[in-house]
Amino acid sequence: MITAGILGATGYAGQQLVWFLHKHPKVELKFMCSHNYAGSKFSDIYNNYSNFIQNKCISLEECECKLNQIDVLFIALPNGSSFNIVKKALLNNIKVIDLGADYRLNSAEVYKEWYGIEHNAKNLLKESVYGLPEIYREKIKTSNLIANPGCYTTASILAVYPLLKEGLIDTNSIIIDGKSGISGAGRALKTNSLFCECNESVKAYGVAEHRHTPEIEQQLSAAAKKEVILTFTPHLIPMNRGILATCYANLKTYISEEDLYNLYNSFYGNEYFIRILKNLPDTRNVRGSNLCDIAIRIDKRTNKIIVISAIDNLIKGAAGQAIQNMNIMFGIDEKEGLDLLSMQI
Template sequence: MTKVAIMGASGYAALELIKILLRNPEVEIVALTSRQTDAPHINEIHPCLEGRLDLPCEALTPAQISERADFAFCALPHVASMEVIPDLLADGCRVVDLSADYRLNDPAIYEKWYHHVHTDPTRLGSTVYGLPELWAEKIPPADLIANPGCYTSTSILGLAPLLANNLIEPTGIIIDAKSGVSGAGRNPKLATLYSECNESITAYGVGTHRHTPEIDEVLSTVSGKEVQVVFTPHLTPMNRGILATMYPRLTSEVNRDEILNVYRSFYAGKPFVRVIDRIPVTKDVAGTNYCDISVQFSGDQLIVFSALDNLIKGAAGVAVQNFNLMAGYSETTGLII
């Protein structure tokens, strides 16, 4: 049995992690952590787990986690992850980090966007970015994986084939993305109260959203050229899902069928990307680990559509893909439903 721990088990992504891992008969969840000091049982936090997992959420140290578990999923906020991950790794525990703490290569960029000095900067730039559709061969031997963000996965998967094949200009790419309310996390905030966000849609983080440098950095690696996007996220009154509508500029004349064939070739053998003829719809990927992608033209303007479930393919599902590759399981284990 592979023994795993989940740090930060009270959140939405952690709940999805638990449900997916419970579908793997070779995995045993042995520890859950929470900042709540009274060690509530997991079914008090997530009642849907009643009778499925008999564990309390404890305030465990990295050393205590490493004594119990071979792998740890860090579903902690940024900054909190970097405080525990070095000790976990030193004690021989392999880690999939769902926070943003190890996604960027440059500590100065991290400090600019996250307003905090990185306390483990030597690992930046060498930590494997956990998007299996792009870097599956680097994941199995890694001890630490930086799990992608939800908006970033949606955008990167939608644009990577075009940039890798030099079909679009690397700058001036407009990304108009809309996410369900669960993307804001479980802690109550004024903007995500029902009466504030229901029957309303709004842009937020305009020019300042922290996924922007992540998208630029990863796509620059794919392209081999500096990529700059104009990224605008929107809060949408639905529970889950992301739809990104993207407007890149073509470098040459190409028709829709040719572009779709580029996508199908690029993602051949990648089980969780579906290149489809119709415009993607968030309800078709809700509750799944799929990312649906398609393209259309408006006159000469190419429009790229990408949709996924922000809690699964945008967080817990891709984390399990990474874990499966690290642990030697089939990449799809627990994820095909």
């Protein structure tokens, strides 16, 4: 039995982690840590757990005292908050899966540029593995520190990666239009994510400066084996959860849509959580699942390829992918605890 703890258990991603770990047949959840709700029963914060999860949330200080009880620590804290606890966990031979951005970027300087935070664990950047299983599964197997990808980045990278790996597109032509449910803004009280601010409205934000941009560029540059600079524009959509990424690029040479589908099916054909579809992806078809749906179109008039992907931002874009990484790290079935399809209505 794998023993686990969660830091930041009462945010949306943290709550989703609790949900998965509570039902996982090979995991015992030892503690849930919360800065704002230490001492409160988890089921008093999220009433859907009444009579099922009666445990109280603990403080960070208590968490540090309980590290010797766990095999893996999940961290769902604000950026810049994980440095010290990650160091302590690794010193105690505890595997760490960080859902924040602190270990996603290879460069501490790039991290400071985009997040405005001095990186306080630079030596760990070389040890961390980017936790996108469909790309880095073999490295994840032997890693003790996983940088769980962001939601926009997961959808975008999975959509475009095969094209760059095969050198089929102009690396200077990539445009990604991302749309996210409101839960992507987190559970903290913010005027811009209030119901009246978001309902019956769609809005762009973080234009030309969203923090997921260097993360996407870093991974796509690795695929292309050259620097990739792209345009990424995110939008908020008045729904609870979901990511739809529409990715555009110029084809270098003509290739048929059929050949592109053959390429994607070859690249992802054995991936349980990726579906290559003829129909265009719809967020409701992945909501509540760890699936990523991808479809491809060619605009012959403009010689552009359009790849569209859909995920649940809180699952494949956060907690579900973290569980997938944990399963890989501990050598158990990757689907364990995640074998769920979307519920339509």
